Amino acid sequence: MSWTRKILRVNLTEGTCTPEPLNMQWANDYLGQRGLATKYLVEETDPKVHPLSPENKLIMATGPLTGTMVSTGGRYSVITKGPLTGAIACSNSGGFLGNEFKNAGWDMIIFEGRSPTPVYLYIENDLAELRPAEHLWGKSAWEADDILHADHQDPNLRVAVIGRTSENGCLFGCVINDRHRAAGRSGVGTVMASKHLKAVAVRGTLGVAAPHSSDEFFKAVADGKEVLAENPVTGQGLPTYGTQVLMNVINGVGGLPARNMRDVGFEGAENISGEAMHEPRASDGKPNLVTNAACFGCTIACGRISTIDKTHFSIRDKADKPQYQGASGGLEYEAAWSLGADTGVDDLDALTYVNFVCNEDGFDPISFGCTVAAAMELFEAGKITLEDTGGIDLRFGNAEALVAVTEALVTGEGFGAVIGMGSKRLCEKYGDADLSMSVKGLEFPAYDPRGIQGIGLNYATSNRGACHVRGYTIASEILGIPVKTEQTDTDGKPELVKAFQDATALVDSAGICLFTTFAWGMENIAPQIDAACEGDWSVERCLEVGERIWNLERMYNNAAGFTADDDKLPKRLLKEAIKSGPTKGQVNRLGEMLPKYYEIRGWTESGEPTPETVSRLGL
Amino acid sequence: MQRSLYLDPAKCTGCLQCEMACSYEKLGEFNPSRSLIKVFTFHEEGRFAPYTCTQCDDAWCLRACPVDAITINLSTAAKVVNEAKCVGCKVCTIACPFGTVNYVHETGKVGKCDLCDGDPACARACPTEAITFIDANATGYERMRAFAEKSISAANATAS
Ligand code: SF4
Numbered sequence: 088m089s090w091t092r093k094i095l096r097v098n099l100t101e102g103t104c105t106p107e108p109l110n111m112q113w114a115n116d117y118l119g120q121r122g123l124a125t126k127y128l129v130e131e132t133d134p135k136v137h138p139l140s141p142e143n144k145l146i147m148a149t150g151p152l153t154g155t156m157v158s159t160g161g162r163y164s165v166i167t168k169g170p171l172t173g174a175i176a177c178s179n180s181g182g183f184l185g186n187e188f189k190n191a192g193w194d195m196i197i198f199e200g201r202s203p204t205p206v207y208l209y210i211e212n213d214l215a216e217l218r219p220a221e222h223l224w225g226k227s228a229w230e231a232d233d234i235l236h237a238d239h240q241d242p243n244l245r246v247a248v249i250g251r252t253s254e255n256g257c258l259f260g261c262v263i264n265d266r267h268r269a270a271g272r273s274g275v276g277t278v279m280a281s282k283h284l285k286a287v288a289v290r291g292t293l294g295v296a297a298p299h300s301s302d303e304f305f306k307a308v309a310d311g312k313e314v315l316a317e318n319p320v321t322g323q324g325l326p327t328y329g330t331q332v333l334m335n336v337i338n339g340v341g342g343l344p345a346r347n348m349r350d351v352g353f354e355g356a357e358n359i360s361g362e363a364m365h366e367p368r369a370s371d372g373k374p375n376l377v378t379n380a381a382c383f384g385c386t387i388a389c390g391r392i393s394t395i396d397k398t399h400f401s402i403r404d405k406a407d408k409p410q411y412q413g414a415s416g417g418l419e420y421e422a423a424w425s426l427g428a429d430t431g432v433d434d435l436d437a438l439t440y441v442n443f444v445c446n447e448d449g450f451d452p453i454s455f456g457c458t459v460a461a462a463m464e465l466f467e468a469g470k471i472t473l474e475d476t477g478g479i480d481l482r483f484g485n486a487e488a489l490v491a492v493t494e495a496l497v498t499g500e501g502f503g504a505v506i507g508m509g510s511k512r513l514c515e516k517y518g519d520a521d522l523s524m525s526v527k528g529l530e531f532p533a534y535d536p537r538g539i540q541g542i543g544l545n546y547a548t549s550n551r552g553a554c555h556v557r558g559y560t561i562a563s564e565i566l567g568i569p570v571k572t573e574q575t576d577t578d579g580k581p582e583l584v585k586a587f588q589d590a591t592a593l594v595d596s597a598g599i600c601l602f603t604t605f606a607w608g609m610e611n612i613a614p615q616i617d618a619a620c621e622g623d624w625s626v627e628r629c630l631e632v633g634e635r636i637w638n639l640e641r642m643y644n645n646a647a648g649f650t651a652d653d654d655k656l657p658k659r660l661l662k663e664a665i666k667s668g669p670t671k672g673q674v675n676r677l678g679e680m681l682p683k684y685y686e687i688r689g690w691t692e693s694g695e696p697t698p699e700t701v702s703r704l705g706l
Numbered sequence: 707m708q709r710s711l712y713l714d715p716a717k718c719t720g721c722l723q724c725e726m727a728c729s730y731e732k733l734g735e736f737n738p739s740r741s742l743i744k745v746f747t748f749h750e751e752g753r754f755a756p757y758t759c760t761q762c763d764d765a766w767c768l769r770a771c772p773v774d775a776i777t778i779n780l781s782t783a784a785k786v787v788n789e790a791k792c793v794g795c796k797v798c799t800i801a802c803p804f805g806t807v808n809y810v811h812e813t814g815k816v817g818k819c820d821l822c823d824g825d826p827a828c829a830r831a832c833p834t835e836a837i838t839f840i841d842a843n844a845t846g847y848e849r850m851r852a853f854a855e856k857s858i859s860a861a862n863a864t865a866s
Contacts, residue, residue, distance in 0.1 A: 155736055156726045156831070183722075190737060243739065266749065294729065294737030312833065326719075377752035381721035386833035388719035392752035413750030 089151035089298075089620040090114055091194050095215055097208060099282050100141060100200030104208070104215040109194050115622060116705065119150035121177050122596035122636035124166035124195060128175070129639060131197075134646035138170040138274075139281040141201035147188070147247070147287065148196075150598025151620050154189030154295040154384075156305075158312050159600035161186045161383025169273035170281075171258045171454065171509050172528040172552045173647060175640045178261070178275045179556070179595055181382030181390075182268030187245040190291025198282055207235070207286040212293050220285040227251055227497075228263040228449045229410055235288045247287045250449030253280035255499030257507030259454035267390075267416025267446045268382065273529060273551050276449050304618035311603075311611050312386050318606035320566070325389040325602060326379050330420035331361030337534060338428075340565055340574065341670030344535040345428045346483050347460035348524045348659060351535045352668040355433025359423045363435055364391065370398040375435055377414045387602060393417025393439050401440035401490050411443060418442050421555070424533030425456025430463060431483035441493045448497045454509055457530035459492055461510040461522050470517045477501040521658050527552035527649065536660050536677075538670035539564050541572065541580035544680045545588065547654045550640040556601055558587035569608055577676050581684035592640075593633035635704045638688075638696050642706065651694035654681060708783055710842040711819075711826060713756045717836035720747055720754035727831035731822055740810070742819045743828045743837070756837055758828075759806040759819040761785055767818065770801035783842075784821040792816055 092109045110127075117123040124146040136142040145167040152160040163185030169176030188196070191212050198208075205224040206217040223231040228250040235246050246264065253260025253276035260276030261269040270276075298304035315321040324332040337343045338356040345353035357363060364376040373394070380390035392414050395402050402411045418426075418438055422445070426438045445452040459481075465471040466481040473480070479491045479502065495503030505513055510530055514523040524531045529552025536543025545558035555561065560583050562568040572583060590609060594601050597616055604612075609626045617624035644653075660675045685692060689700030696706070725741035733740060743758035765785045768776040775791035776798060778784070787807075792815040798807050799816060807818035819826075821839075829839040 156723060156730070158833075186722075186738070190739065290739075292737065292739040294733060294735035294740065297730065297734045297736075316833065378754075379719060380752075380754070381719035383722055384726065385719075385721050386723065388721060388834075390719075394752070409750075414752030415749070 090119065091189065091192050093192055094195040094197060095193050095210075097196060097198045097215070097217065098200050099198060099202040099206065099217070099284060102202070102217050104217065116632065117636060117639075118593065118596040118616075118632050119194065120148045120153070120162070120164045120596045120598060121166065121179070122592060122632065122639070124148035124164065125175060125177065125636065125639055125643070127195070127197060128166055128168070129643050132168070134168070134643050135648065136168060138168045138173060138278055141199075141282070143168050143278060145198045145275065145278050145282065146195060147198075149185045149189050149194055150596055152615065153598030154186045155298070155598075155619060156384065157308050157599060157615050157619070158315055158386040159382065159384060159603055160598050161385065162598050162600055163188060164595065165262050165270040165275040167275055167278045168647070169275065169551065170277045171274040174527050174552060174644045174649060175550050176273035176275055176278075177551060177595070178270035178272050179601070180262070180264055180268050180270040181385070181600060182265035183383045184245045184247050184264040184268075184289070185598065186383045187289045187291045189295050190293055191289055192291065192293050196287070198279075198284060201281065202283040205283045205285050207288060208284065210287070210289040210291075212291060223285045224254065225251065227447050229266060229447045231286055232266060235286060239288065241290060244288050244290050248449070249276040249279050249285060250447065251497055252448050252450040252499065252507065253277045255504070255507065257450055257496060257499065258509050258512075259451040259507075261449045261451055263446055263449045269446065269449070271451050272453065272554065274451075298619050299621065300618055304615075307614040307618045311607065311615055314611055315386055315603060315606050320568070320605040321387045321602065325387050325605070328361030328364075329379065329389045329391045331364060331391070331418060331423055333420045333533075334360035334423060335362065337565065340538070341665065341668040342535050342538040342565065342574070343424065343428055343533065344531070346431045347429060347457070347464045347522065348531065348535065349464065351538055351665045351670060353428035353433070355431075356428060358433040359418070359427040359435050359438055361420075364393065364417065368396050370396050375439060376417060382600065385600065387600070389602060391417030391419065395439050395443070396436045399436035399440070400487065401437055410447060411440065415443050416446050421532050422452035422456070425453045425460075425530075426489065427456075428533070429456050429460040430489055432486045432489050434486040437486040437490055441489060444493050444497060450496065453532055454530045455493075455496065455506070457524055458506050458510040458513055459489060461514055461524065462492075462506065464522055465514070465517045465519060468519075470519060475502060475505070524657055524659070525553055526656065527653050529553050534561055535665070535670075536656060536675040537665050537673045539574045540577050540676060540680070541583050543656055543660065543675040543677055544580055544584045544684060547656050547677055547681065548584065548588075548684060550637070550644055556591065558584050558591055559601070559604075560584055560587050562587075562605065566605075568605060575670065575673055577679040580680050581687055584680075584684060585687055588637050589630055589633035591633070592636040593629045596632070596636060631704070635706065638700065638704055638706060642696060645695055651685075651692070654694060708842040709824070709839050710761065710845055711758065711821070711829065712838045712840045712845050712848075713758070714836050714838075714848070715753060715755035717834045718745060718754040718756055719834055719836075720745055721833065723831040723833060724756060724828035724837055727827040731827035740812070740817075742817055756828075757806070759785070760804065761819075761821065766801040766803060767798035767807045770797045772797060779820065779823070782821045782824045785818070786820040787816055787818055789813070789815045
């Protein structure tokens, strides 16, 4: 139970796989997954390494609750230095892979070096070996997944794999598992590609041992499940509409950015919303959504399984491509926003198709959609020309252009290679760096920091760049969870952001899904950790571990060269007021929040943890 | 009342709580690979289907066993493998038309669902009622109810 106490070290340069005991002192201080793997990365690598060099390491890590009956207990994360940002990168994924690692007996796998030729890692319980992957290189994530299943003749094999975009050097490649779950952000797939590691295929049959105090454990687990079932968001909203339950809500409160965040409020939001996914379409009377689906152990089941309208232009001429004809992972809110509202496209089938391709070839739909949006603005301003795009008419709202540029990214040719650099490098290349809607090089998710103040502070200070799942203050500022704070106020937001960031760091280190926190507070989570793990895991200890992790990540970034100057938002969000709607006139007032945030974090004015903070947290 | 496991694929989300519950009940560990109920994913159809032993009245496995290792639990009517007697010959795995009794290499015996002595762990763990344990004589009632409901709307339409 909790930890298997075993990690696997894979040296790709040497071609060796070596088991090691888990450092239990670090597990006590950092719990697991995100926190613990960050600790290993910090101890073992120079923060200044080039993210795509053999000296960078890539860690796949589970949490102590992964593989248990705790609801959503199937998560794993990929931790490395990210190529898009040069900052710490940690991407979390559901699906079924994390459980399989745990059942094979491994808490964590550390990849180091670079293989001279493409390889994949095969794990069957104690057996772990690198095998040639020349036949997989150049294949999409889905093709490689199919080939591995066929080669091993094992339908229960779980596969994590990169697509062609990562191989082609796209800086926001993901690691895809179970076909449509992804360690999605920060380019962790690109790092995997740089190591010539195409896939990890794993089968575990050892079982995860029973908790040491099983009555207490099952009581805490049952209580947790009941809270999820009775909560309107986790019990009804998420299973019915997925995260797409948010599209109309966020648009309604003046928090939905559109067209590279030039506007707030998108007139086409309803057409690409969770509700629209339930509407029967004209061609065959069937809705976009086939069913909801769960990750391993999840009693929420927010996943979307969708189909594309067979008569839609994106797949009409692709009858020879069966992968687009059936059901697969459908739109989540962030993807529907970035691929849709941010590019001005409100064509649900076009977005579903592009989302399929994001999974098929492993790239982050948020960074991709935002980069396309930035390119569209530059195109409309005449700074990117038809010649640059290879004839793609990259205007806002052009669904055909969105589809064309998606297909170009997969081949990595022509303008596709430019899009693959991400918005920061693209905007610099075309002479208007301010148009990149990003922090530390990572593109924004779907909440406008002008209309919702606290999330702006979270974006500015998030350790992996603009990211909502580092401190999801939307829960409080819009949904009133656990208490409602006024979205356009800055008062109390530094405290709110810090509390969310620390709690999230803990959740991401436990093996469970962040979406539980729509219903669960630390008072629901800590007892489950406590019953599963040795030692005393009180609410206070959990929060302290969360804060320790946050500071550890911060110190890594500082050592990598980031300073307080990088805790900023694009000019547009500080200067260009929202033009219309319920939040008209607002800009983000980061300056009112940031000094206080540093103060309550126990950081100096230049954004470094003070010696007292470092010693208080035992760093 | 005799009860049956009633499996409704339309309600299944594929979360595998049932597989964890089953393996915990039988082995005291969370080990989906050893679960006696399996959830199958039909990716392209977007469907999930739990499946396990139907507890045939006149059970092929029981009849096929050369050492009488499979017997009937008289209170639940489950067909139960007596591990002390089972010799691992696998004849029952060939005889079962549904594939729900399988060899377990870790024990050298066969394994199949035994309804957990009348309180199946899978049904308790299922968060969506895709697996329920109901009156064995009424496993069609849910569907009957759906058709009955259609008949009232038809009757209403005729009346108005
Ligand atoms: S809430 Fe959604 S993302 Fe989280 S574990 Fe459940 S299905 Fe997966």
